[in-house]
Amino acid sequence: MTDLFHDRDVQNARRQGGTVPLGGGRVLLLPRVGGFCRGVLAALQRLETVLARAERPVWLLGEIIHNDTVNDHFRGRGVHILPEAQLEQIFGQANPADTFVIPAFGLERDFEERLRAFAADVEDTTCDCVQSVWAFVESQAAAGRTVLLHGKPSHPETRATLSRALGPANAAVLVPTLDHARRIAAAIRAGSLADYPAELVHHPDRLDLRHLAVANQTTMLFGETRAIEAVIADAVRATGGELVPAATVCRATQARQDAARDLCAAGVDLILVLGGFSSSNTAQLLRLAQTYAPAYFVGTAEALSPDRIRHYDPASGTVAETTAWLPPPGGRIALLAGASCPPGDIGDAIRALRRIV
Numbered sequence: 267m268t269d270l271f272h273d274r275d276v277q278n279a280r281r282q283g284g285t286v287p288l289g290g291g292r293v294l295l296l297p298r299v300g301g302f303c304r305g306v307l308a309a310l311q312r313l314e315t316v317l318a319r320a321e322r323p324v325w326l327l328g329e330i331i332h333n334d335t336v337n338d339h340f341r342g343r344g345v346h347i348l349p350e351a352q353l354e355q356i357f358g359q360a361n362p363a364d365t366f367v368i369p370a371f372g373l374e375r376d377f378e379e380r381l382r383a384f385a386a387d388v389e390d391t392t393c394d395c396v397q398s399v400w401a402f403v404e405s406q407a408a409a410g411r412t413v414l415l416h417g418k419p420s421h422p423e424t425r426a427t428l429s430r431a432l433g434p435a436n437a438a439v440l441v442p443t444l445d446h447a448r449r450i451a452a453a454i455r456a457g458s459l460a461d462y463p464a465e466l467v468h469h470p471d472r473l474d475l476r477h478l479a480v481a482n483q484t485t486m487l488f489g490e491t492r493a494i495e496a497v498i499a500d501a502v503r504a505t506g507g508e509l510v511p512a513a514t515v516c517r518a519t520q521a522r523q524d525a526a527r528d529l530c531a532a533g534v535d536l537i538l539v540l541g542g543f544s545s546s547n548t549a550q551l552l553r554l555a556q557t558y559a560p561a562y563f564v565g566t567a568e569a570l571s572p573d574r575i576r577h578y579d580p581a582s583g584t585v586a587e588t589t590a591w592l593p594p595p596g597g598r599i600a601l602l603a604g605a606s607c608p609p610g611d612i613g614d615a616i617r618a619l620r621r622i623v
């Protein structure tokens with residue numbers, strides 16, 4: 267069985283300062299921090315514990331984290347993983363005596379309440395960083411503020427946080443990008459959000475653009491969250507309203523972004539970003555990497571061959587192949603890995619690069 271938690275080649279590379287010599291005088295460089303974060307580790311270890319004692323079927327309400335290697339590992343151990351878009355099926359398919367596991371992103375509040383009413387054995391692996399964002403938005407909702415939430419609308423964490431940002435008397439607005447934040451800033455100055463996409467505004471009848479709070483999905487790009495907060499704060503200051511900000515990018519995400527930035531800024535010729543294609547924190551690492559050098563988002567080492575690389579573009583949702591992708595002799599290649607990327611996948615990439623470069 268795959269060891270999800272350790273890889274000897276990754277440990278060796280770290281012992282050597284994150285530097286792996288490749289052919290032609292090229293070098294592979296790892297940032298000082300990368301791969302599994304503490305929240306992911308805690309969720310996976312909890313699921314392992316559940317499996318060790320389970321006598322009945324174990325159901326996972328969506329992927330435990332966004333990484334195919336990890337989810338396939340647990341599928342192989344008999345865990346039933348419901349697709350995120352089909353969670354309602356649990357009430358028709360499962361026996362209430364089974365075991366149910368809430369993924370690291372959490373679940374929408376209403377769904378979680380119905381699950382807990384349906385079944386007695388519910389294991390919650392929601393990361394405590396996510397739960398602290400929930401506590402913040404719940405307190406702001408209770409105070410009647412309109413919550414502005416920077417996050418990807420389709421991401422399970424953002425949906426779970428949004429469900430808690432809506433109290434009985436307040437509105438909540440999703441802010442996917444900096445451009446959306448600029449439109450909200452203009453709306454605050456104009457006193458109306460009429461031109462904002464309606465599907466991102468929840469309970470517009472309760473909208474209060476003078477009493478606001480802002481939070482974000484834990485895995486966004488740190489610099490962008492600060493820029494969004496600043497744009498909105500400027501508009502609030504101009505209108506004399508109030509804004510309660512909470513920079514809720516988690517420390518693990520920020521540490522990986524900081525380490526990636528330091529490595530790339532030191533000078534690299536090519537950047538490989540490794541992780542699941544639906545992983546938010548990995549997609550943010552790609553955005554950061556693209557500002558320094560050619561960068562490719564690859565799922566696993568299988569995407570790498572001497573003459574071509576298969577890579578994913580989160581903006582278009584497409585997979586493409588590029589030929590002649592390796593840097594010339596003497597080139598420096600950075601290998602970044604998202605918080606949901608297991609050590610084995612990083613090790614496979616190191617071994618693949620040693621073979622083909």
Ligand code: SF4
Nearest residue numbers: 303305393395484516
């Ligand atoms: S990236 Fe942050 S919020 Fe997500 S699981 Fe890791 S520690 Fe928790």
